[in-house]
Amino acid sequence: SAVISQKPSRDICQRGTSLTIQCQVDSQVTMMFWYRQQPGQSLTLIATANQGSEATYESGFVIDKFPISRPNLTFSTLTVSNMSPEDSSIYLCSARRRTNSPDTQYFGPGTRLTVL
Amino acid sequence: AQRVTQPEKLLSVFKGAPVELKCNYSYSGSPELFWYVQYSRQRLQLLLRHISRESIKGFTADLNKGETSFHLKKPFAQEEDSAMYYCALSLQGAQKLVFGQGTRLTINP
Numbered sequence: 466s467a468v469i470s471q472k473p474s475r476d477i478c479q480r481g482t483s484l485t486i487q488c489q490v491d492s493q494v495t496m497m498f499w500y501r502q503q504p505g506q507s508l509t510l511i512a513t514a515n516q517g518s519e520a521t522y523e524s525g526f527v528i529d530k531f532p533i534s535r536p537n538l539t540f541s542t543l544t545v546s547n548m549s550p551e552d553s554s555i556y557l558c559s560a561r562r563r564t565n566s567p568d569t570q571y572f573g574p575g576t577r578l579t580v581l
Numbered sequence: 582a583q584r585v586t587q588p589e590k591l592l593s594v595f596k597g598a599p600v601e602l603k604c605n606y607s608y609s610g611s612p613e614l615f616w617y618v619q620y621s622r623q624r625l626q627l628l629l630r631h632i633s634r635e636s637i638k639g640f641t642a643d644l645n646k647g648e649t650s651f652h653l654k655k656p657f658a659q660e661e662d663s664a665m666y667y668c669a670l671s672l673q674g675a676q677k678l679v680f681g682q683g684t685r686l687t688i689n690p
Contacts, residue, residue: 496676507667508625508680557625561676570671570678572617572625 467492467560469573477579478548485544486576488558493538495562499531502555502575514541548580583608585670585681593687594658602653602684604642604668613671614651615678616642620664628653628666638662658688
């Protein structure tokens, strides 16, 4: 298994500011992902964090709003930029170790963001 | 487009009764399906996946390609089964997950 931690666990931010969320995995993983879970909604994939290259964003998400870094095989950050109340969500980091065979995707505890 | 549908947002059954959480998917490729569970104040965790064909905590799920379904079943519900359950589809070659809306299961004593 892989143990994933996220910081901060929660934050309350002002409109127009930015927040960077950190994700740390206890072992090297090949794939890391960032999801958003809006209140009362399911999980929606924001992007796949690629080590050493730009993240791959899903439809509806752009790099200027959600810049992502992945400097190595165990760490990634997601920044929520120029926040508005609509960005209030739980942001989850996930990881899986292998790409070429079925493998479990593990999830972090999430970061609960409230934008005032 | 790929889609996972869980028609029931809420499901309530009595302890000891059978439970079935429905999941239907839409995907033209070869699907890989999962059930994830989130207990109160805990992180999302894998419950089971169709390729393992295993029973976890008494739960089973069979992939029915004809009906494009992957329903989760347990013959005798227990109070500790109360949780949020998500059905998820992994896209072939893409490694990412598409989640259903989730079903909140409540087991009444």
